[in-house]
Amino acid sequence: MNRECMTSKEMQGRERGAEGFPPAAKMALFLIFRRFAGLSFKLEHLPKAAEGRTTAADLRAAVPALLRHRYLVSVRNSWGERLFYIPQEIADMIQGEWMQPKLEPISGSEIKLIREAKRGLALDLFRSLVWIAKYGIPVTAKGGIYQRALVKLSGQTALQPEDVTGLELSYPHQETIPASTAVVLDLLLDMELIIQAPKAWQLNMQAITFWLEQNVDGMNAELYRRVQTKYVPAEAGLQHLVYALSSPFFVPGEWYSIEMLIQWLQEERLLRLDPPEEWRRWLWGWIEAMCGFGWLELGCHNAGGRAFRWIEQPRRLGLAQDALHRDEDGETAESGFCVQPDFEIIVPPEVSFACRWELEAISECIYADRMSVYRLTRESIAEGIRLGRSWREALRQLQRSSSGVPDNVALALEEWGRELGEPGELRVFPRLDGSLSKLPELGGPNGIPQSGGNGSGWIFCGEDRSSYRLFDTGLEREELFPGLDQVPAIWLKTARSYHSSTAREMVSQAMKWHVMLALGIKGEMYEYLPAGLQGGADWQVTGKLFSPNSSEGRDAVLTPENWEIMRLLLPEIVAEDRNGAIAGNPSAGKPNMLL
Incomplete structure (x- = not known):
């Protein structure tokens, strides 16, 4: 069964919470995710995501519905270009519901453990906060951390530099700060648990109090979310690797083949058949980091390949007061x-970390x-x-x-x-007495960094969105299909015969919009996606021809004499609103879950 048909059937059963969400928009969301993952794109990039009978025009026409339901975010960059991207929580949802890697587990008797999970990133952050609370982090005149303090701070964590070396992270003072310590400090800064000050780094006790009151599940979910956003490079293939590795399909404690996971990604066309060697190195580096963070273990099975198992898979939940043990x-x-x-x-x-703080x-x-x-x-x-x-x-x-x-x-x-005797008046070790109700958002709303905010840390490997600003203005029809007002309405409404010169104009317009042509050939209607025009008076067109009941097109070179009637097939979502603006982003609210 072809991938497109199978996906359509899967999607038809996933309409809980989004009554009336157009099926064409669901297919568009799947194809956009497969091509771009969580990276931003322009409307003119959509031909790269088109497949089979789903054209770039179909994808364009679906964008307003995806914006309206908040499956896409619309932004402008610093030079005014309009961009779109799938927010991380939606990408997680798509991976978890639509693209499950159905791999068979491997018997543990066939696995030799080669890298254990360490005690956990949450505990490493806690031990670091305790040490900072007792001894502080004084800085040099140039803003660097004194070497003696670095050595002591590094000794508080089970995470070691070799655990995160494969991520190839860049950060300030890289020549003196070990990579593992840089990761810990980066996350503490990102959540504003510590704040950089001119003479010494300071504790934010309100944020620390809120953080330490969370249970470990909530902490791991939040830490994984930030690690995934900050440390994964801006490459769709690598993002798909990370999304697939963290699929809820994988049962914690069960071993799975890494090679089979990569093969599945390639079969689903989420990963290139010939990924660059640096991608493979980065994947091993990511898995080693997951082991260092306490979530994953790495093994080697008897057949010679590598395997992984989740020890503590971070749940996809937000960090909030309802994450507490109750x-x-x-x-x-x-x-x-x-x-x-x-x-x-x-x-x-x-036992909560808040309780351990006093211990x-x-x-x-x-x-x-x-x-x-x-x-x-x-x-x-x-x-x-x-x-x-x-x-x-x-x-x-x-x-x-x-x-x-x-x-x-x-x-x-x-x-x-x-x-x-009794303690003096000076309280050296601060008490947990803050009143913060939540931690700062990761980079601000929809993952867009807020200018002037402290909660961004000092490591970021993903797509730089620091210049992006939310752009909620509705999509005008001219943005989706430039020149629509100048196209004769009859070209869109009725299939009929045209003079050769007019037919050529229609073919040219179809190519500009990436839309199908409906062609009547020997009494039967076909769909045709033109790709190229050649010739003068005796012109011909190359493209894909689709028969009525087939999702797979075939290459076909046609001349005007090959068909009797024709019309432009503008996607229905746009055709329904030809005379007005297409709906855009609402300014507030949560996504309507279609899954």
Whole structure:
């Protein structure tokens, strides 16, 4: 079965939440996504996405509906060109619903693990924030970070430079800052958890409070969204690789062949049959980064190829207050840690980072991973007092967030506290007392960077949209089909015979608009997509001829004598509104989900 017919049938069953959404627009969205992924394009680029009976004119005619339903965003660049692109959340939706890579899992007994998932990007960011809160990040006169501070900060993360080297990232002070530390700082800057200041980087405690109150699922979803947007190059093929790799079809814990995934992408024409070698290198680099971020593992199977499995696949959810753990009554459900008689504190993975923040002020972190271990000592309580926490506060925190504090531990805390005294007035380690309701958007509305905003980090490999501005003005018919007012209406309405010179004008117009011609040949109507005109008085046209019941055209060279009647087939979406402006972007609102 050909790809176009199969896709049409799949799309017909996906109309939940978008009653009346034109089927032609659905097909157009699929073809535009396949050709451009999330990259911007002009209307004149649409012939690259056309396929079979779906012409570039059909794609143009679908753009107003896609804008109206917010499956496309319309912008202008700094020199006034109008561009369109599919927002990331819509691209994720298309990949998840329409283009599932149906690969068979590989038995784990056939796989040799060659790269494990590390403890996770969320924990690395947390440990980095704790270190910054305790020691700060002073900067040199030129804005660089002191080397001693860099070494200490780099030691807080499980992420290592070799985990992200394959992404080939560019960033300031690249000669002194390890790539792994640059990624951590970039994400902290991007979410405005830290802010660059002239003498030292500062913590944004409101944003940090909101961030640390989220559960790990919400954190991973937000981090993956930002990593995907910021670190994937502006190449449609590479974007399709990333979208396909993160498909919800893949079951966490199951192994899948990377080579089979690449083959599927090529069969679906989402990836070139001969991708450049640098693309292959980048793909391995991306998978290695996913391992370093704690989401993926890489293996080698007995047949000699490579395989991957998701350990924690970031869910496609927004980071918001409803991402918190909540119990059946709607209250926030906080999981507690366990204080042992030997003064060790066992912290399960479900304990929130907000709870761990206070542990960092009063105890020593022995082991930080999915399961973490802290230890209470006289020295840690002394450090807590220096940071602004009294022994009474430490005991209350332990009692509030655990299943109970053993008597010997409570007595020791009191004894140490009385010996060490009370904290001074200066609160060195800040408390979580912010009131922020959400984090800054990634680059502003629809992924367009906001001028002057801090939340953009210092690494960006994707398409530069810093000069783009939303352009909500409706599409005029002249933008879709230039010269429509000058074309005789009879050319569009009725199939009839024409003089050879008029027929040539109609063929020429069809080529300009990339529309089909309806041709009556020996009493039967055909569709013809002209591609080239040759000759003078005895002219001929080359193109694709489609019989009534076939989606596959055949190359055909025709002369005016080969047909009896003809007309221009302007796509219906435009033909219905010939006398007015075509609807454009609404200025607000969420996309109407057609899936």
